[in-house]
Amino acid sequence: MYAISEYPDVPAIEKRIEALIGTPVRRPGDAVLADYHAWYEKNTATSKAAAEEAARFIPGGVQHNLALNDPWPLDIVRAEGAYLWDADGNRYIDFLQAGGPTVLGGNYPLIREKVTELLAECGPVTGMLHQYEIRLAKLIHDFMPNVQKFRMLGSGTEGVMAAIRAARAYTGKAHVIKVGGAYHGWSDQVVYGLRIPGTGSLEAAGIPAGAYALTQETAPGDLDALRARLTANAAEGGTAAVMVEPVGPESGTHPVRHEFNRQVRELCDEFGALLVFDEVVTGFRLGMGGAQGYFEVRPDLTVFGKCVAGGYPAAGGVGGSDEVMGVFAGGLTAAGKRALIGGTLAANPLSCAAGYHTLVEMDRTGAPVKAGRAGDRLRAGLDALIARYALPYVTYNIGSIVHLHTSGVLHLSLDHPDFFTELGPRKDMLEQMSMAYAAEGVITLAGSRIYTSMADTDAVIDDALAAFERVFAKV
Ligand SMILES: Cc1ncc(COP(=O)(O)O)c(C=O)c1O
Missing domain, CATH: 3.40.640.10 (Type I PLP-dependent aspartate aminotransferase-like (Major domain))
Known part of the structure; x- marks a missing residue:
């Protein structure tokens, strides 16, 4: 009934996070990051042009605080199920999930149909x-x-x-x-x-x-x-x-x-x-x-x-x-x-219709539990990768909310004597990891959080794990 199959062992996680922030940052080296930048240059030219125009008219060049903007935000033109596509035709596994609402998967057809019916009848x-x-x-x-x-x-x-x-x-x-x-x-x-x-x-x-x-x-x-x-x-x-x-x-x-x-x-x-x-x-x-x-x-x-x-x-x-x-x-x-x-x-009737049919469909399909199982599979795979590459990273999941802490920036303590010197590189690292994951075909939330959905089949999760492995292998 619920997405959580096993509640995380919080004291154990806290210990691992403490060890993470006591370890110097472990990230892909500058040459690897330069390769990823080169991938963007070669494959996301339309997004780059859109970003340049956006920067002229939108403060910071992006409307969402969590949008990926290193080296530039991606211009997304299509969403379906587990995937997003950018304007240059690159496909990404979507673990941002628009910030969380799409437990059924992206652009779910039934909800779109119900909203369209409603719009035809009485407008929004x-x-x-x-x-x-x-x-x-x-x-x-x-x-x-x-x-x-x-x-x-x-x-x-x-x-x-x-x-x-x-x-x-x-x-x-x-x-x-x-x-x-x-x-x-x-x-x-x-x-x-x-x-x-x-x-x-x-x-x-x-x-x-x-x-x-x-x-x-x-x-x-x-x-x-x-x-x-x-x-x-x-x-x-x-x-x-x-x-x-x-x-x-x-x-x-x-x-x-x-x-x-x-x-x-x-x-x-x-x-x-x-x-x-x-x-x-x-x-x-x-x-x-x-x-x-x-x-x-x-x-x-x-x-x-x-x-x-x-x-x-x-x-x-x-x-x-x-x-x-x-x-x-x-x-x-x-x-x-x-x-x-x-x-x-x-x-408004539009939001209420979309919400109503989404909840009915989530209940009918057991979407929260299915998304939770996808989160379990992903977390187990990430744990195995972290062990294989002997990285200090910490991962755990609360059902379909998967955390992957690599820099530990949000866990720095104000009491830490080097708080202000640690903050910058650890914050940068989140953006660098986020960029690397995206270049490997996976969009995360700010490089450290992952929302899974019902659309994340075992095959999708295994593909994502392969992408994470390509990044971790270069640390
Ligand atoms: C826990 C929590 N509360 C409140 C909000 C704010 O919601 P909204 O972005 O719809 O204003 C968010 C947004 O991410 C959230 O995660």
């Missing part, structure tokens, strides 16, 4: 009620009984904003605690403690300090620190919400022990804070019951994104109990007491 948006809004909300409730009411929004970022607003409106408290390293979208109040735990406002350019003054971070898995925060906050009006990614920050880049979520639930109950699960990634990727079903822990609020619109635009929302979600009563007559959320394109 009317601003009125549509049956698909009801069908999607009801289906989510069927899969996640804790989500009695669901409010569709435009993105995971908006879902997080809404969850924080609901928690504050419902509890009358103000503080919000997140786990260091976690990304919960880019709204002012959560661009705090991103990627590397403990970094606080390091990435908060353009955000006034007041906007995150009530946001706090605690180290991944550190329950004592969380208790201390909750205790300190209790003397200052209390904590509205503790927000976690249930598999650990950045989809488990900093993994947490299995019992962590249950223990956070207990702390929230003790201190009267709401527990918010950010299931933007885990929502339906881990199984139709999400992380809350897998861990058997009830959050008060759940944030959705990605799969909730099946890879189609405007993917986000928030759900929870009747009582808590009551603060969002919609419509004109509810004005006055409600917490305001909304949006011109929130809950």
